[in-house]
Amino acid sequence: MDADVLKGGFADAPIEAAHAFRAAMTAIARPGKIETLKGAVPPAPMSVAAGTLVLTLCDPDTPVFLVGEWDCQPVRDWIAFHVGAPIVGAAEAMFAIGDWAGLAPHTQFAIGTPEYPDRSATLIVECDALKADGAVLRGPGIKDTASMGLPEVDAFQMNAMLFPLGLDFFFTSGDQVSALPRTTKVEAA
């Protein structure tokens, strides 16, 4: 095991995790809003924001699914050491991390059950950049409308139709995060 794996965790876990959670909560409560999320320094290709989300939300109780370049030994070792989350297949995952293309098809993830819609996966989508303009968003957390650059529109419209079931998305790039819960209605600009 490479000694680098041991690095990149929170320096002061309770405090940094508290700040990180507030950023993540603000992001999901206000779809389209871009928040700063930092503290973790995960191995490439994982972004600082995605790594911080993993440290803040994942532990041995949360199976994680890695896709594409993110499913590499340094990332697996880093998650194993800092978080202890089991790495699993898509269907069992509570969190999935990767780029948009790698995460397809989105039907492979758990969307919850009618009795327990919370038993659904949260997707952490790594992006090149987060853009504030793009698709038009409406729904809870948004006063009138908001806008947000999205990799595509159809998948999120399909996801919103599943409500109260469905997936919830975080988008990460560098130390920035934004989110799209299943309640948000998306329209192409």
Add this chain to the structure above:
Amino acid sequence: MSDYNFAYLDEQTKRMIRRAILKGLAIPGYQVPFASREMPMPYGWGTGGVQVSAATLTPDDTFKVIDQGADDTTNAVSIRKFFEKTAGVATTEEASAASVIQTRHRIPEDELREDQILVYQVPIPEPLRFLEPSEVETRKMHSLEEYGLMHVKLYEDIAKHGAIATSYAYPVKVEGRYVMDPSPIPKFDNPKMEMAGIQLFGAGREQRIYALPPYCQVVSLDFEDFPFEASKADHACDMCGATDSYLDEVIMDDAGNRMFVCSDTDYCASRRKAGHVGAQGTPFEETAA
């Protein structure tokens, strides 16, 4: 090593609560089960709200606690002291100065801003519980959106009393989907739930967390011919003269004398500081306790 972990709870517990809060915000009005911990206070004293606050607070926050609108009652004082000791956060009694407000059974009179979070203490999170005691059944009713029973209950109110007699914990429908218990706030506060701040609900004994994102549609259940009415005592505050605030009735003596005062102590005090005087009030003095 005599210090508490920041905000009392261990990190794994906070992660579990945080995941529940995020799912709660993604499914507004749905009650997310969580593994509620024993807290150093009895059930019924806000163990759910305290756990949600502990998972939400950062050291930069200013924390306010109200119990039925008051900052100076036992429950509010003890929870405020708890977080002063375990999280070292600044505390305040001013609603406008607080970033996180934990509340038992009231929403502050001052409108909340976007940067404020309201945490409710919830005794019974299931709005259908008194109509259907089985959790298996109520869960199925929520999944099938089968809320007829709740309307029958409100109808029976009208049949018996001539009006919807439910005056607190008045059921609401969130985003046209989940019927939710707003916790035992007076129905006067129901319209305020469509607010700019984030609202989080914690029920410790019942092990449920639910949430409302900002600007979420929250509709109080009613009938076309018996519309919802956000009622309050038909009186002005006797201390500050406010006519728009929710009032508590205080019995003054054995002779039947009583007075009405704002339930929100911060609202009342700030009005008195601004020079408003009610029918039985005295001008505000800085030294007055």
